[in-house]
Amino acid sequence: MDKNISKSVIRRLPRYYRFLEELLNEGIEKISSSQLAERMRSTASQIRQDLNCFGGFGQQGYGYNVAELRAEIGAILNLDRERSVILIGAGNLGRAIASHIDFSQYGCRLVGIFDRDESLLGQSIAGLKICSTNVLGGFCLENKPEMAVLCIPRESAEDTVKLLTDHGVNVFWNFSHYDIQGEFPNATVENVHLTDSLMTLSYSMENKTQNT
Amino acid sequence: MDKNISKSVIRRLPRYYRFLEELLNEGIEKISSSQLAERMRSTASQIRQDLNCFGGFGQQGYGYNVAELRAEIGAILNLDRERSVILIGAGNLGRAIASHIDFSQYGCRLVGIFDRDESLLGQSIAGLKICSTNVLGGFCLENKPEMAVLCIPRESAEDTVKLLTDHGVNVFWNFSHYDIQGEFPNATVENVHLTDSLMTLSYSMENKTQNT
Numbered sequence: 001m002d003k004n005i006s007k008s009v010i011r012r013l014p015r016y017y018r019f020l021e022e023l024l025n026e027g028i029e030k031i032s033s034s035q036l037a038e039r040m041r042s043t044a045s046q047i048r049q050d051l052n053c054f055g056g057f058g059q060q061g062y063g064y065n066v067a068e069l070r071a072e073i074g075a076i077l078n079l080d081r082e083r084s085v086i087l088i089g090a091g092n093l094g095r096a097i098a099s100h101i102d103f104s105q106y107g108c109r110l111v112g113i114f115d116r117d118e119s120l121l122g123q124s125i126a127g128l129k130i131c132s133t134n135v136l137g138g139f140c141l142e143n144k145p146e147m148a149v150l151c152i153p154r155e156s157a158e159d160t161v162k163l164l165t166d167h168g169v170n171v172f173w174n175f176s177h178y179d180i181q182g183e184f185p186n187a188t189v190e191n192v193h194l195t196d197s198l199m200t201l202s203y204s205m206e207n208k209t210q211n212t
Numbered sequence: 213m214d215k216n217i218s219k220s221v222i223r224r225l226p227r228y229y230r231f232l233e234e235l236l237n238e239g240i241e242k243i244s245s246s247q248l249a250e251r252m253r254s255t256a257s258q259i260r261q262d263l264n265c266f267g268g269f270g271q272q273g274y275g276y277n278v279a280e281l282r283a284e285i286g287a288i289l290n291l292d293r294e295r296s297v298i299l300i301g302a303g304n305l306g307r308a309i310a311s312h313i314d315f316s317q318y319g320c321r322l323v324g325i326f327d328r329d330e331s332l333l334g335q336s337i338a339g340l341k342i343c344s345t346n347v348l349g350g351f352c353l354e355n356k357p358e359m360a361v362l363c364i365p366r367e368s369a370e371d372t373v374k375l376l377t378d379h380g381v382n383v384f385w386n387f388s389h390y391d392i393q394g395e396f397p398n399a400t401v402e403n404v405h406l407t408d409s410l411m412t413l414s415y416s417m418e419n420k421t422q423n424t
Contacts, residue, residue: 010415014408018389022366041394077415096308097406106410147417154234171417173410177230182253188420190413192406194309196226198318198385201402203222203289205359205383208400 005053005076012050013073015040020070032063079107083146086139086169088160090115090123090130093175094151098126108147112139116156133160140167147171154178161187217265217288224262225285227252232282244275291319295358298351298381300372302327302335302342305387306363310338320359324351328368345372352379359383366390373399 019040023031033044033051040047051069074080085108087098094113103110113125116133123130131139139145148169150157157178164172171188172180180189231252235243245256245263252259263281286292297320299310306325315322325337328345335342343351351357360381362369369390376384383400384392392401 010419011412013415014405014411017411018405018408039394041391077411078418079411079414083414083417092308092311096304096312099304100308101406101410103410106407107414108410147413171413173413179253182251188413188417190409190416192404192409193226193230194313194404195318196230197402197404198313198315198320199226199229199289199291200223201359201383201385201400202291202295202319203225204402205295205400206290207222 009050009053013077016050017070017073017077017079020066020073023066024070028066030063030065036064077107079105081107082109083107084109084111084143085147085149086110086112086114086136086145087149087151088114088133088136088164089151089153090117090120090125091151094149095125097149097151097175098128111143111145114139136160137163137167140164140169145169147173149173149175150178151175158183221262221265225289228262229282229285229289229291232278232285235278236282240278242275242277248276289319291317293319294321295319296321296323296355297359297361298322298324298326298348298357299361299363300326300345300348300376301363301365302329302332302337303363306361307337309361309363309387310340323355323357326351345375348372349375349379352376352381357381359385361385361387362390363387370395 019036033047036042037044037047051064071080085103087094087110090098090113094115098110098113110126110128113128113130114133114136115121115130118132120130121132146169148164148171150160150172152160154177157174157176157180161172161178161180161184165184165187170186172190174180174189174191175194177193180187231248245259248254249256249259263276283292297315299306299322302310302325306327310322310325322338322340325340325342326345326348327333327342330344332342333344358381360376360383362372362384364372366389369386369388369392373384373390373392373396377396377399382398384402386392386401386403387406389405392399392403
């Protein structure tokens with residue numbers, strides 16, 4: 001597969017994947033680039049351009065096979081494998097992420113949930129017992145999780161990230177405001193700054209820019 | 213205030229605001245553009261350029277007054293006013309958003325939480341009783357909330373958005389995968405697609421692009 005896909009195209013892939021999944025759920029087997037463009041509020045040429053990066057599945061006069069295209073994009077996004085994931089921080093947000101996100105749909109298997117609050121230990125979320133962060137290091141050495149979801153406050157994030165990287169975990173879905181890559185430049189990080197999004201909305205609702 | 217601030221600058225403002233807040237919490241009263249740049253992993257010239265959009269508070273040889281700059285950026289982001297906000301969907305995610313986000317820090321006051329699940333009615337989250345979506349329209353007419361946080365499934369989002377726009381709510385912090393602006397082009401929307409972020413991480417952990 002073409003490894004030189006531009007980052008902007010990659011950033012659009014999850015959205016393609018979502019829309020194709022919707023089409024599948026609606027029982028739609030094929031779709032033209034212009035139909036897909038209308039649905040995604042994009043342009044047919046943009047879509048053809050993007051999808052040609054992966055060898056372009058479209059056939060003249062037929063359009064795209066929805067199931068094939070979805071599977072191919074899923075493979076590019078590595079959703080077709082199973083990596084084990086741990087979640088740190090079983091507060092409101094951590095519980096919601098563990099229960100709300102169907103990790104298995106995204107090539108992830110949630111294998112451990114950790115919190116330093118002793119009063120939570122033994123409680124279960126998403127079928128997993130909350131464990132103490134005291135045993136986190138040992139758990140990582142034994143189970144070699146590939147990704148950690150951080151639902152902890154900024155203050156405790158640095159120590160946690162150091163512990164995790166020391167124990168071989170180097171990929172972070174980071175909901176904290178701690179700037180992981182400032183301290184750990186080799187980490188692979190996706191930040192979710194919910195309040196940045198709220199602030200952007202706060203701006204745009206008064207200034208009529210659009211944020212999609 | 214300059215209304216012609218570029219969207220890319222606006223997108224960076226929440227991050228500036230966060231870092232300035234950290235500095236304040238650390239008791240730092242002034243900072244040079246180069247110090248701020250190092251901390252934010254940006255460049256001094258980028259920062260000077262961005263902040264000059266608002267009349268540039270920096271003084272040669274002094275740097276920026278942290279409290280002033282934070283207040284000014286907060287004002288640009290409209291965090292210094294109070295708008296009432298309702299939250300629709302009291303499932304795992306809705307509960308987490310209601311409890312985890314300190315809306316008051318962002319010019320928002322959470323005034324109502326609604327769910328269609330009768331079994332949740334009367335339960336309290338963040339000091340608010342969960343109400344039935346049956347009374348949502350009336351509530352909006354009476355209380356005129358300015359923003360709605362959508363923590364509902366895609367399937368129920370369209371009807372809910374229609375009801376809300378019909379009752380004067382036109383600003384959405386949208387956690388559902390429903391494409392509001394496709395149907396309601398005049399709505400002001402900030403989308404949070406958590407699973408897009410997870411899929412992007414899934415890609416980048418195998419392909420070593422960085423996502424910050």
